[in-house]
Amino acid sequence: MSIILDKVNYIYSPDTAYQIQALRDINLEIKDGQFIGIIGHTGSGKSTLIQHLNGLMRATSGAIYFHGLDIYDEDFELRELRNRVGLVFQYPEHQLFETTIFDDVCFGPQNQGLTKEEAGLRAFEALRSVGLPEELYYQSPFDLSGGQKRRVAIAGVLAMKPEVLILDEPTAGLDPAGRDEILDLIARMHRERGMTVILVSHSMEDVAKYVDRIVVMNQGQVLYDGVPREVFRHYRELEKIGLAAPQVTYLMHELAAAGLKVDAEATTVEEARACLMEALTGVSSARRDIHRE
Amino acid sequence: MLRDITLGQYYPADSVIHKLDPRVKLFGTMLYIISLFCFRGIVALLAATVFLFAVIRLSKVPFRFMVKGLRTIMILMLITAVFNLFLTPGEELVSFWKLKITAEGLKNAIVMAVRLTYLILGTSVMTLTTTPNQLTDGLEKALAPLSKIGVPVHAIAMMMSIALRFIPILIEETDKIMKAQMARGADFETGNLIAKVKNMIPLLVPLFVSAFRRADDLAMAMEARCYHGGSGRTKMKPLRYQKRDGLAYLTVTAYLGVVLVCRWFLPWPM
Numbered sequence: 001m002s003i004i005l006d007k008v009n010y011i012y013s014p015d016t017a018y019q020i021q022a023l024r025d026i027n028l029e030i031k032d033g034q035f036i037g038i039i040g041h042t043g044s045g046k047s048t049l050i051q052h053l054n055g056l057m058r059a060t061s062g063a064i065y066f067h068g069l070d071i072y073d074e075d076f077e078l079r080e081l082r083n084r085v086g087l088v089f090q091y092p093e094h095q096l097f098e099t100t101i102f103d104d105v106c107f108g109p110q111n112q113g114l115t116k117e118e119a120g121l122r123a124f125e126a127l128r129s130v131g132l133p134e135e136l137y138y139q140s141p142f143d144l145s146g147g148q149k150r151r152v153a154i155a156g157v158l159a160m161k162p163e164v165l166i167l168d169e170p171t172a173g174l175d176p177a178g179r180d181e182i183l184d185l186i187a188r189m190h191r192e193r194g195m196t197v198i199l200v201s202h203s204m205e206d207v208a209k210y211v212d213r214i215v216v217m218n219q220g221q222v223l224y225d226g227v228p229r230e231v232f233r234h235y236r237e238l239e240k241i242g243l244a245a246p247q248v249t250y251l252m253h254e255l256a257a258a259g260l261k262v263d264a265e266a267t268t269v270e271e272a273r274a275c276l277m278e279a280l281t282g283v284s285s286a287r288r289d290i291h292r293e
Numbered sequence: 294m295l296r297d298i299t300l301g302q303y304y305p306a307d308s309v310i311h312k313l314d315p316r317v318k319l320f321g322t323m324l325y326i327i328s329l330f331c332f333r334g335i336v337a338l339l340a341a342t343v344f345l346f347a348v349i350r351l352s353k354v355p356f357r358f359m360v361k362g363l364r365t366i367m368i369l370m371l372i373t374a375v376f377n378l379f380l381t382p383g384e385e386l387v388s389f390w391k392l393k394i395t396a397e398g399l400k401n402a403i404v405m406a407v408r409l410t411y412l413i414l415g416t417s418v419m420t421l422t423t424t425p426n427q428l429t430d431g432l433e434k435a436l437a438p439l440s441k442i443g444v445p446v447h448a449i450a451m452m453m454s455i456a457l458r459f460i461p462i463l464i465e466e467t468d469k470i471m472k473a474q475m476a477r478g479a480d481f482e483t484g485n486l487i488a489k490v491k492n493m494i495p496l497l498v499p500l501f502v503s504a505f506r507r508a509d510d511l512a513m514a515m516e517a518r519c520y521h522g523g524s525g526r527t528k529m530k531p532l533r534y535q536k537r538d539g540l541a542y543l544t545v546t547a548y549l550g551v552v553l554v555c556r557w558f559l560p561w562p563m
Contacts, residue, residue: 089469
């Protein structure tokens with residue numbers, strides 16, 4: 001059970017002076033329950049790629065299979081696919097339109113054909129899980145702060161109970177506190193509901209901390225695909241394409257180069273601290289041995 | 294989806310026509326249109342054809358881009374041709390049932406079809422070789438004398454260029470919001486008219502909100518850079534006539550002269 005992309009190509013404005021190939025022969029398999037980070041420079045094709053996953057964009061060539069079914073098949077229900085693959089766009093707060101927050105979150109479930117009561121229940125559940133104070137539920141979404149609006153917009157997609165949740169730069173334009181809140185929320189959804197999560201980002205720190213697989217895109221192609229430590233091992237190549245490894249990776253590499261026996265491939269601060277402690281106590285115990293002699 | 298819609302169908306290329314001053318292209322197109330509506334006879338038609346195709350050749354824009362514009366007026370052209378064909382009184386050529394085709398009708402139909410085709414092709418040359426911003430620049434400069442009698446030429450030109458600048462942005466925004474709502478299960482295609490209009494609300498409300506937000510931001514940014522209207526304002530790329538612009542004016546005037554001479558002095562069907 002998974003999403004499989006087979007040699008997917010996409011060309012914007014074909015046969016005009018503005019023709020751009022956004023995706024080149026993308027092959028990917030997204031397994032159930034994975035937490036995947038897609039990183040890449042602006043214009044690398046990340047956003048184009050994720051819009052293929054729920055059928056909003058149609059590949060110029062290539063095939064996409066959802067649970068073994070070809071989504072470009074005539075009998076395939078794209079609406080059903082969109083119910084099961086939830087997509088949160090960049091700056092999702094710009095899509096809010098209803099008079100109250102509650103109604104806005106009900107929009108998705110109601111389009112799924114649920115009754116008003118069922119949709120309402122889903123909306124409550126979703127709003128609670130994004131941690132919005134209850135007294136705000138019946139206010140206009142346009143009066144909220146930026147971070148709150150974004151949480152409402154994410155709730156709008158969560159209320160549809162998708163199996164796969166895709167988020168395009170969910171932390172763009174948020175302050176550090178707002179960023180952590182959103183990312184923790186996403187990580188909780190992944191942990192508690194077993195959702196497959198795909199997080200598009202260009203912040204290495206965010207990605208390294210949460211995901212268990214990283215896909216690096218460059219010029220419409222998949223450059224690297226693997227667990228964070230594997231991918232960040234190529235930090236010099238990543239720099240060449242305008243990306244960078246998490247800062248802590250640099251620190252650890254430099255410490256290792258300076259002769260400290262640390263694991264240079266630590267990708268999160270926690271990991272780095274653990275192996276630094278080990279290395280430092282290791283060094284001091286070695287010194288003690290020398291003193292004794 | 295909506296990305297493929299282009300307004301101001303500029304085709305970038307490095308040609309003499311592209312480099313011409315936009316004023317030349319504006320006035321040239323105007324004179325060309327005048328010539329189309331007063332030409333008579335085969336010699337004038339030949340002159341128009343040679344002139345048009347020479348300009349198209351010089352512009353280095355592939356011909357298929359020119360023809361694109363024709364598709365939209367195909368129906369108009371057919372209707373005009375059919376009306377001219379059957380409803381012009383005169384010497385009868387063929388007749389069946391209550392309809393008859395006259396020699397004058399045939400002539401009118403052909404002339405109208407040619408005129409419309411040439412009109413679209415000619416104006417396409419202008420829009421394909423001039424960016425919308427150049428056009429507004431040219432318009433502002435060309436209409437500048439009107440500001441003496443109180444016409445806010447600069448403000449109009451500024452509004453035009455802002456509007457033009459915002460069209461692709463708003464199209465992109467529409468596309469994005471549409472997709473975001475489709476991802477939430479919205480349906481913009483099926484249903485009757487009332488349902489369709491109702492389904493547009495999730496698209497239109499965010500679109501208006503964002504248009505106002507963008508307008509606010511832009512006004513703020515312009516004021517922060519001390520924009521205060523047109524008086525005393527200089528341009529980064531002021532329009533100045535070059536030698537080639539003079540030559541272009543001469544060519545167009547000469548062409549118009551030929552057409553007028555044909556109209557007044559040559560007997561039909563010459």
